[in-house]
Amino acid sequence: MSEGPKVGADLDRFVRAERVVHRLVAILMGTCLVTAVILYNGSIMLAVGHRHLVETIHVWSGLALPVPMLVGLASAAYRFDLRRLNRFTSSDWSWLRSRSRRGGTIPVGKFNAGQKINAWLVAGATGVLLGTGALMYWTGLVRLSWRSGATFVHDWSALALGLLVIGHTVYAFRDPEARRGMRTGRVSARWARAEHAAWADEVDRPELDP
Amino acid sequence: MAAGPEGAPVGRRVVLGLLGLGAVGVVTGSRIQAWLSSALAPVQLHDPTGLSGLVPLGDTWRYYSVTGPVASRDAASYSLEVSGLVGRPATYSLADLQALPQTSFTDTFQCVTGWRVPDVSWSGVRVADLLEAAAPATDAVGVRFGSFDGTYSVNMTLDQARRSDVIVALTMYGKPVTHAHGGPVRIYSGSMYGYKSTKWLSKIDVTPNNRPGYWEDRGYPLNGIIGE
Numbered sequence: 001m002s003e004g005p006k007v008g009a010d011l012d013r014f015v016r017a018e019r020v021v022h023r024l025v026a027i028l029m030g031t032c033l034v035t036a037v038i039l040y041n042g043s044i045m046l047a048v049g050h051r052h053l054v055e056t057i058h059v060w061s062g063l064a065l066p067v068p069m070l071v072g073l074a075s076a077a078y079r080f081d082l083r084r085l086n087r088f089t090s091s092d093w094s095w096l097r098s099r100s101r102r103g104g105t106i107p108v109g110k111f112n113a114g115q116k117i118n119a120w121l122v123a124g125a126t127g128v129l130l131g132t133g134a135l136m137y138w139t140g141l142v143r144l145s146w147r148s149g150a151t152f153v154h155d156w157s158a159l160a161l162g163l164l165v166i167g168h169t170v171y172a173f174r175d176p177e178a179r180r181g182m183r184t185g186r187v188s189a190r191w192a193r194a195e196h197a198a199w200a201d202e203v204d205r206p207e208l209d210p
Numbered sequence: 211m212a213a214g215p216e217g218a219p220v221g222r223r224v225v226l227g228l229l230g231l232g233a234v235g236v237v238t239g240s241r242i243q244a245w246l247s248s249a250l251a252p253v254q255l256h257d258p259t260g261l262s263g264l265v266p267l268g269d270t271w272r273y274y275s276v277t278g279p280v281a282s283r284d285a286a287s288y289s290l291e292v293s294g295l296v297g298r299p300a301t302y303s304l305a306d307l308q309a310l311p312q313t314s315f316t317d318t319f320q321c322v323t324g325w326r327v328p329d330v331s332w333s334g335v336r337v338a339d340l341l342e343a344a345a346p347a348t349d350a351v352g353v354r355f356g357s358f359d360g361t362y363s364v365n366m367t368l369d370q371a372r373r374s375d376v377i378v379a380l381t382m383y384g385k386p387v388t389h390a391h392g393g394p395v396r397i398y399s400g401s402m403y404g405y406k407s408t409k410w411l412s413k414i415d416v417t418p419n420n421r422p423g424y425w426e427d428r429g430y431p432l433n434g435i436i437g438e
Contacts, residue, residue, distance in 0.1 A: 042273035046390055049275040052428060087217035109215070120221045124228030131232060136323045139430065142236075144324070144437055149239030151324035153232050 010186040011204055013110075017075035022182055024068040029165060031061040036158055062133050065126060084110050085119045092116065107198040118168055125161040129154060243269060247328070269327050271319075273390050276424060280359045280410055282389040290378065290395060294354075294416035297345035304380075304394055310335045313377055315400065320436050322403040332398045334379035338372040340414060352420035355397055356413030364397070364408045364423040368416075370433070375400030378411060402434045 014022075035058035038048050048054065072078040092113035095106045111119070135141050135150035142150070172179050178195070181187040192200035235242075247269040285304045293299040314333035320326045341353070346368060353371045355364045370376070379387055379398040387393030392409025399406045405425040426432050 040272065042271065042390060045273045046275050047279055049278045049280070051274050051276045052424075084215045086219050086221035087215040088220035089217035092217065116221060117224075120224040121228070123221075124225040127225065127229050128232035131229070132236060135236065139322050144320075145240040146236050147322075147324035148243065148326065149236040149324070152239030152243045153235035156235075157232065 013181040015077040021068045021072040028065045110199040277359045292414045295347040295350040317400045333381045334377040337376045354415040355408040357410045358412035406434045
């Protein structure tokens with residue numbers, strides 16, 4: 001396109017498969033959380049009613065939640081990003097401890113340490129909610145005291161996951177370019193340099209251009 | 211594409227750790243919940259904001275309704291019909307029910323999905339007494355409780371309905387049963403899961419069978435005896 005550093009160019013951040021997985025997970029997760037609020041809060045439950053319908057939507061959205069995450073594994077780019085999220089480096093630890101982590105002195109890869117931790121907690125909480133939800137829904141699976149334990153774990157995990165999702169959404173609303181990356185798959189090189197410098201170096205190396 | 215990312219696989223460890231913690235929580239959660247509940251009860255009783263009721267802290271009530279909003283009934287508009295295969299069908303007003311002998315006891319409310327509320331005091335009229343007065347026919351097998359929400363129903367065998375802890379509850383925690391808890395009149399069936407305790411009770415129908423009620427028809431056990 002142009003010679004020299006491509007300051008104004010866009011970089012590919014997420015392939016279509018990743019964007020579709022994200023969109024589907026967001027819809028299912030949102031459905032789970034909204035129906036969870038109805039099922040948990042007494043005054044909302046009594047105003048909305050129709051417990052069996054709300055419960056059925058909640059249970060099937062929850063069971064469907066891991067499906068896009070698993071189908072996504074067919075995409076090599078998705079698998080590679082999962083590996084990036086999985087790995088934690090010493091500069092991730094420094095990034096977490098640093099007060100000036102947004103200053104650009106600590107090289108940040110495709111995902112920063114906060115995004116990695118969010119991904120782990122969401123994945124773990126989703127698994128826990130799926131397992132405990134199954135024990136609560138199919139009441140014949142385990143004895144009553146374990147069902148009470150499953151309810152206990154489900155309640156607190158749901159609360160924690162709800163807060164994580166709210167935090168994730170707040171960060172997204174503050175950063176239109178990050179949202180564009182997830183919507184269109186592309187981000188500006190300028191944004192990539194500011195937020196994910198090490199990743200920008202990896203995918204946008206001017207010296208490789210003719 | 212670059213070679214594999216650097217760093218330790220902390221993500222996998224955290225996810226597996228959370229799953230393990232969840233499993234431990236399933237096994238021990240019942241005891242932790244009981245402990246938390248006794249620790250938090252004083253806080254929740256004196257919480258002026260009501261915020262503690264929004265989150266699942268301790269053993270708290272969860273309110274179920276299977277229809278849209280239910281219109282409330284008071285002493286003037288309430289009535290309970292006992293009918294079906296009986297020699298003496300009857301309709302009771304709230305005052306009629308209050309005039310009958312009352313049974314009181316304190317019990318743990320136990321939902322089939324696992325949540326519970328300990329130490330709930332109830333009082334009301336034994337269903338056995340109402341059945342006795344109605345004189346079920348010899349071919350009667352069960353009863354079907356109906357709700358003025360227009361949809362909910364619960365089945366019991368005659369023997370189950372005659373248990374001494376199955377009552378037409380008029381008070382809860384020493385006060386009239388509130389609308390949110392299924393008042394002015396609901397069933398409380400102590401030895402059975404919560405779904406057996408029909409809220410907004412309006413009808414006791416003596417039946418020739420034990421056909422499944424609302425939740426029984428949707429997969430919950432036909433008998434609903436706690437721990438069975």
